[in-house]
Amino acid sequence: MARVTSTSSRRRIWLPFILVLIIVLCYRKSKRVQSYESPGWNVIDFQVKDYKSREEIYVADTAEEDFLDQHGTHRQPGHNHHGYHEYQAQIDAIRGRPAFQQQQLSYDALQDKIQQFIQWNRPSTDHWPAWHDYDDADYDPNRWEALDREYGYYLNNTVQELEHAGHKPEPYLPYPNYNSLAWRKKWHGQYKACEGPQGELLGEASTDDHVVHGYRTLVDNSPPETLGSAKVLGLDTSFCFDRYSRYSPYGMKDHNFGRSSRTRWDRMRWGALQEACLEKNAERYVPDGRTTMPLKPSKVMHDANDPLDEANKRRKDEKGARQYKSRTAILIRTWEGYEYKENDIQAIRALVTETSLLSGGEYQVFLFVNIKQREADIYNDDKIYRELLKQTVPAELRDMAILWTERVCEEWYPNVGDWQVYWMQFMPLQWFSKQHPEFDYVWNWETDARYIGNHYHFLEQISAFSKQIPRKHLWERNSRFFFPASWNGDYDAFLADTDEKILNASAMGLIDEPVWGPRPYAPFQYPLGPFPPTIAEEDNFEWGVGEEADLISLQPIWDPAETEWSYRNHVWNFIPEVRPHFSAENPNDDGFDHPGFPTIPRRTFINTVVRFSKRMLHIMHLENMQGRAMQAEMWPATVALHHGLKAVYAPHPIWTDRIWPAWYAEAVFNADDGIPARWSQQLDSPYNHDREANFGGWSWYYRSVFSHVLYRRWLGWKAKDWGWDADIARETEQEEKEALAEKLGKDVEELDDLRMCLPGMLLHPVKHVYEGADGG
Structure with a gap:
C-alpha cells in the first residue's frame, strides 16, 4: 500500500509540469509560422527533363533549418486533396465565427424568383442590348433600368442643407501623426513639411486655406454603398466634399476660397516640387531609394537581380529595428494627342x-505618356x-x-x-520598374478616374487592408462581391459563409481544391513566389497576414475559363x-482558341x-522574356496565380444609381450557375458581353454611365439625362427638390444651384470633363 501511495505522490508532483508542457505546445501551434520564400529570382523555367515536383523543389532548395518555424518546430511542405470528412473540422471552426444573416434560397428557388422578377413592361425604344431579345429568356440584363432611381446623391447632404444645420468646412488632413513618439519608434528619419505651389509649408495650421476642406456629414443622410464597404477598408465616412472645398486649392475658382487667383499655375513645376520634398525627407527612405533617376527614358535592361531588394530585406529582418518607409510610384496613363x-x-x-x-515623398506621381x-x-x-514633350504635355506637368x-x-x-498597348498594357510598367528600382510599388492610374476625397487616405487604407488579408481561400474569396445589405453589413459573416461554401464545394468535388501556394501551368515552370509554411488544413487563416500584397485590384479576381x-x-x-493574330478583318481575333487552353490556369x-x-x-x-503573355487584365493575376504571389481584391465602396434589391444584386453579380463557390465564373457570368450591361449604373466600372453623370452634376454642370425613363426621373427629382426647399424654408428656385456634397468616392469612367461637353 505504501508503494502505491508513493507512486501516486510522484504522479501528483509531475502533474503541474505536464499541464504546463501541454499549454506551451498548444501555444506554439497557434502562433503564426513564417512563410518560406523562394531563393532567388534568376531561373524561371526548368527543362522538362529537369523537372521536380513542387514538394521536391521545396525540399531540395531549402536548408534543414528552413523547415523550422520561429519556435524551432518542424513543418513540412506540400498538400493533398482531402475528402469531405477531413474538411468537417474546418467547417465546424468556420461556423464558430459569426453566423450569416442572409436568408439563402436554393438555386432552383432563386431561378424561379428571378423569372417572376424579370417579367416587366419592356420599352420599345432603341437600346443595347435590345429590350425584347429577352422576352422569353431566363435572364434580362436590362431589368435593372426599371428599378427605382436614387436621388439622394443630388438632394441629400447638399452644402445648403449642411450650412442650414450649422456645419462649416474644416481642413481635411487624414495623415499619420508624423514625428510623434510612437511614429519615431517605428520609422527612420524625421517627417519634414514640404513646400506647396506658393512656397508655403503644407499641412501647417497657418496654411489651412491651402488644403482641401470637408463638411462633417449629416448622419444617415447619404445613399448607402451598394457593394464593398468603407468600414471594412477603414475609410473615413464622417466627411463629405463639394466641388469648391475639394478643388479650390487646385485651381477651381470660388469667392469662398480665394487661393486660385493668387497662384500662377502656368509657372508650377510639379516634378521639381516632388523632388525637393523627397530631398527634405531623404533620411526616411533607404539610401539607394532617396534619389529618383532622371526622367529621360532608356532602353538599357538592368540586371534582373536588384541588390537594393536584398538590402531592404535585411533591414526589415532586423528585429526591433526602425523601418525605412517604402516608396510608391503612381503612373497616370496618358498618350500623345x-x-x-x-x-x-x-x-x-x-x-x-x-x-x-x-506625405513627405512616400509617393511620387508621374505622367506616363505613350508616344x-x-x-x-x-x-x-x-x-x-x-x-x-513640348507637343504632348502641358508646361506645368512636363x-x-x-x-x-x-x-x-x-x-x-x-x-x-x-x-500593342491595348493588349500588353503592363509591359511598359515592367520597363518603368526596371528603370526606377527605387520604388517598391507602382500604381497604374487612369486619366478618367476621379476620387472625391483624399487620395493618400484611400490608397493607404487599400494597402493596409490588403496587407492583413490571409492567403487561405484568398483566390476563391477574391471572386465574390460583398453586398452589405445581404449581411446586415457584417463582413465577418460574409467571409464565414464564403469559406464554408468553398470547403463544401471542394469536398464534394464541385470545384477544384482551394489554391494553396503556387499553381504553375506546366511542370517546367518554376514558381518564384513563397511556398506554404504548412498544409492548408493546419493553417488557421494565418499565412499571409502582415504580408504586403503583390497585386491589388479594385474589382474581383476571377477565373474566366468557363465564361463567355x-x-x-x-x-x-x-x-x-x-x-x-489580329487583322483589319478581325481586329480582336474573335474565336481564337486551342484545345490545350483548358489546362492553363487563368x-x-x-x-x-x-x-x-x-x-x-x-x-x-521574366515571363514576357520567355515569350508568354495574356490579354492585359488577365496577365497580372495569372502570373500571380502561377507563381504563388499574393493577389487581393480590395472591396472599396461602390454606389449605384438605382436601388437594387439585395437578393437580385447577389443573383446577378455573384451568379454561379448552380455550382457553389464559382461566383461569376460560369456561363451566367455578369462579365459576359450582354450581361455586362448590368454594370451601367455603377460608380466604378469601365462601361458605367452613372459615374460620368454623377461627377458632372457634382461639378455643377449639366449632365445628359439617360435611360428610357429620363422624363419620369426629372419630374420625380423636381418633386424631391420641392420637398427639400420646404424643409429648408426656401423657395425652390433658390435650390437651382444645389452644391452636392459627396463622401470619398472613386469614380470611373469620367470622360470629356469640361462644362461645354454634351454630358451624355
Whole structure:
C-alpha cells in the first residue's frame, strides 16, 4: 500500500509540469509560422527533363533549418486533396465565427424568383442590348433600368442643407501623426513639411486655406454603398466634399476660397516640387531609394537581380529595428494627342499634393505618356524627346512626365510577338520598374478616374487592408462581391459563409481544391513566389497576414475559363507559337482558341487601376522574356496565380444609381450557375458581353454611365439625362427638390444651384470633363 501511495505522490508532483508542457505546445501551434520564400529570382523555367515536383523543389532548395518555424518546430511542405470528412473540422471552426444573416434560397428557388422578377413592361425604344431579345429568356440584363432611381446623391447632404444645420468646412488632413513618439519608434528619419505651389509649408495650421476642406456629414443622410464597404477598408465616412472645398486649392475658382487667383499655375513645376520634398525627407527612405533617376527614358535592361531588394530585406529582418518607409510610384496613363482639360489638371494637382507633397515623398506621381510615333527615337535623341514633350504635355506637368513608345516593349520582349498597348498594357510598367528600382510599388492610374476625397487616405487604407488579408481561400474569396445589405453589413459573416461554401464545394468535388501556394501551368515552370509554411488544413487563416500584397485590384479576381468573356482565350505562347493574330478583318481575333487552353490556369479582373509590387513586375518581366503573355487584365493575376504571389481584391465602396434589391444584386453579380463557390465564373457570368450591361449604373466600372453623370452634376454642370425613363426621373427629382426647399424654408428656385456634397468616392469612367461637353 505504501508503494502505491508513493507512486501516486510522484504522479501528483509531475502533474503541474505536464499541464504546463501541454499549454506551451498548444501555444506554439497557434502562433503564426513564417512563410518560406523562394531563393532567388534568376531561373524561371526548368527543362522538362529537369523537372521536380513542387514538394521536391521545396525540399531540395531549402536548408534543414528552413523547415523550422520561429519556435524551432518542424513543418513540412506540400498538400493533398482531402475528402469531405477531413474538411468537417474546418467547417465546424468556420461556423464558430459569426453566423450569416442572409436568408439563402436554393438555386432552383432563386431561378424561379428571378423569372417572376424579370417579367416587366419592356420599352420599345432603341437600346443595347435590345429590350425584347429577352422576352422569353431566363435572364434580362436590362431589368435593372426599371428599378427605382436614387436621388439622394443630388438632394441629400447638399452644402445648403449642411450650412442650414450649422456645419462649416474644416481642413481635411487624414495623415499619420508624423514625428510623434510612437511614429519615431517605428520609422527612420524625421517627417519634414514640404513646400506647396506658393512656397508655403503644407499641412501647417497657418496654411489651412491651402488644403482641401470637408463638411462633417449629416448622419444617415447619404445613399448607402451598394457593394464593398468603407468600414471594412477603414475609410473615413464622417466627411463629405463639394466641388469648391475639394478643388479650390487646385485651381477651381470660388469667392469662398480665394487661393486660385493668387497662384500662377502656368509657372508650377510639379516634378521639381516632388523632388525637393523627397530631398527634405531623404533620411526616411533607404539610401539607394532617396534619389529618383532622371526622367529621360532608356532602353538599357538592368540586371534582373536588384541588390537594393536584398538590402531592404535585411533591414526589415532586423528585429526591433526602425523601418525605412517604402516608396510608391503612381503612373497616370496618358498618350500623345490627349487633350488636357482644366479639370484633368486640377485632378493631377490634387493627386500630386495629397500623395507626394503632404506625405513627405512616400509617393511620387508621374505622367506616363505613350508616344504613338512608334519609331520616334526618344531614347537617344534629346531634341526629338524635348520636342515631343513640348507637343504632348502641358508646361506645368512636363518635368513629371516620362515618354515611352511600344518600340521599347518589342525590343525587350521580342518573343511575345505582339506589343500593342491595348493588349500588353503592363509591359511598359515592367520597363518603368526596371528603370526606377527605387520604388517598391507602382500604381497604374487612369486619366478618367476621379476620387472625391483624399487620395493618400484611400490608397493607404487599400494597402493596409490588403496587407492583413490571409492567403487561405484568398483566390476563391477574391471572386465574390460583398453586398452589405445581404449581411446586415457584417463582413465577418460574409467571409464565414464564403469559406464554408468553398470547403463544401471542394469536398464534394464541385470545384477544384482551394489554391494553396503556387499553381504553375506546366511542370517546367518554376514558381518564384513563397511556398506554404504548412498544409492548408493546419493553417488557421494565418499565412499571409502582415504580408504586403503583390497585386491589388479594385474589382474581383476571377477565373474566366468557363465564361463567355470575350478575351478569355487571348493567350500568347503558353503553347509554343500559338497566339492570336489580329487583322483589319478581325481586329480582336474573335474565336481564337486551342484545345490545350483548358489546362492553363487563368485569373482576370476588369479595369486596370491596380497596384503592383516590384516583385510582381519583375516576374511578369521574366515571363514576357520567355515569350508568354495574356490579354492585359488577365496577365497580372495569372502570373500571380502561377507563381504563388499574393493577389487581393480590395472591396472599396461602390454606389449605384438605382436601388437594387439585395437578393437580385447577389443573383446577378455573384451568379454561379448552380455550382457553389464559382461566383461569376460560369456561363451566367455578369462579365459576359450582354450581361455586362448590368454594370451601367455603377460608380466604378469601365462601361458605367452613372459615374460620368454623377461627377458632372457634382461639378455643377449639366449632365445628359439617360435611360428610357429620363422624363419620369426629372419630374420625380423636381418633386424631391420641392420637398427639400420646404424643409429648408426656401423657395425652390433658390435650390437651382444645389452644391452636392459627396463622401470619398472613386469614380470611373469620367470622360470629356469640361462644362461645354454634351454630358451624355
